[in-house]
Amino acid sequence: MSVILTNQSYGKSQVCLSYVTRRDGIHDFIQITVDVALEGDFHAAYLEGDNSNVVPTDTVKNTVYAIARIHGVESIESFAQHLAKHFCKTYPQVDSTTVSISQTLWTRVCRDGASHDHAFVGGSNERNTCRVVATNDSLLMHSGLLGLQVLKTTESGFVGFSKDQYTTLAETTDRIFATTITADWPCGDPTLDWTQIRDTVRGCLLDIFSNRYSPSVQKTLHEMAEAVLEECPQIDEIALKMPNQHHIPADIAKLGLENNNDIFVPSPEPFGVISATIRRVA
Numbered sequence: 001m002s003v004i005l006t007n008q009s010y011g012k013s014q015v016c017l018s019y020v021t022r023r024d025g026i027h028d029f030i031q032i033t034v035d036v037a038l039e040g041d042f043h044a045a046y047l048e049g050d051n052s053n054v055v056p057t058d059t060v061k062n063t064v065y066a067i068a069r070i071h072g073v074e075s076i077e078s079f080a081q082h083l084a085k086h087f088c089k090t091y092p093q094v095d096s097t098t099v100s101i102s103q104t105l106w107t108r109v110c111r112d113g114a115s116h117d118h119a120f121v122g123g124s125n126e127r128n129t130c131r132v133v134a135t136n137d138s139l140l141m142h143s144g145l146l147g148l149q150v151l152k153t154t155e156s157g158f159v160g161f162s163k164d165q166y167t168t169l170a171e172t173t174d175r176i177f178a179t180t181i182t183a184d185w186p187c188g189d190p191t192l193d194w195t196q197i198r199d200t201v202r203g204c205l206l207d208i209f210s211n212r213y214s215p216s217v218q219k220t221l222h223e224m225a226e227a228v229l230e231e232c233p234q235i236d237e238i239a240l241k242m243p244n245q246h247h248i249p250a251d252i253a254k255l256g257l258e259n260n261n262d263i264f265v266p267s268p269e270p271f272g273v274i275s276a277t278i279r280r281v282a
């Protein structure tokens with residue numbers, strides 16, 4: 001039988017690192033999980049068992065910590081950039097390196113308006129994300145966030161949809177809207193303040209979600225993306241994914257009781273999946 005190796009990459013996943021910055025007794029804390037994938041001239045390892053070009057994934061893991069020591073972790077984007085460039089610069093057999101980072105969020109403890117110097121609160125599933133793809137002469141960067149879980153108890157409806165013999169969904173102009181937002185946007189310019197841009201994006205997403213009537217997840221998603229592109233001239237495109245996490249009115253009529261639109265069954269599955277990419281046109 002004749003076969004062909006059409007593509008290959010390898011690396012290390014889920015490398016966890018925590019990083020403390022100390023400035024005048026005030027500490028910052030960043031916790032990240034890093035995935036690194038290398039592409040390049042590794043064919044001989046697959047085809048002949050020749051490992052001479054293979055940078056062990058164990059070395060890849062160690063390099064994550066070494067680059068943190070050398071360059072620091074000022075932002076996930078700057079760290080991903082240093083790490084991705086390192087493999088391309090160091091190993092001629094590496095054509096391209098993809099570094100994906102997910103940041104676990106810790107917020108400073110605040111009491112009576114004062115932020116604590118070195119104590120933080122965690123616990124949310126929200127993550128900041130980035131993905132960098134580097135070669136020796138190109139750099140592709142994306143920033144993002146995921147796990148931003150939001151819900152509103154009114155100002156959402158869904159009417160006028162297509163109906164056929166299988167449609168049972170009732171029209172409503174007052175329903176619960178719950179979703180967990182994933183957002184991803186290209187952010188190639190190395191002069192950008194990625195952290196500040198992410199804060200603005202997050203603010204726009206929450207503002208539109210909270211303060212505009214939603215005739216569908218689709219329309220709200222589009223309005224959220226439009227607001228981001230309007231507020232952030234540095235971003236030309238944003239991809240959003242917003243599952244529709246249904247809270248279905250409980251059928252208590254069969255119990256002889258009336259549902260006043262206040263008793264719901266949270267329904268984790270199945271769930272609607274709504275996603276789109278919206279781009280600025282000149």
Ligand SMILES: O=c1[nH]c(=O)c2[nH]c(=O)[nH]c2[nH]1
Nearest residue numbers: 158169215216217218244272
């Ligand atoms: O906002 C919505 N969009 C849909 O496409 C859809 N489909 C559905 O059953 N409920 C909803 N809600």
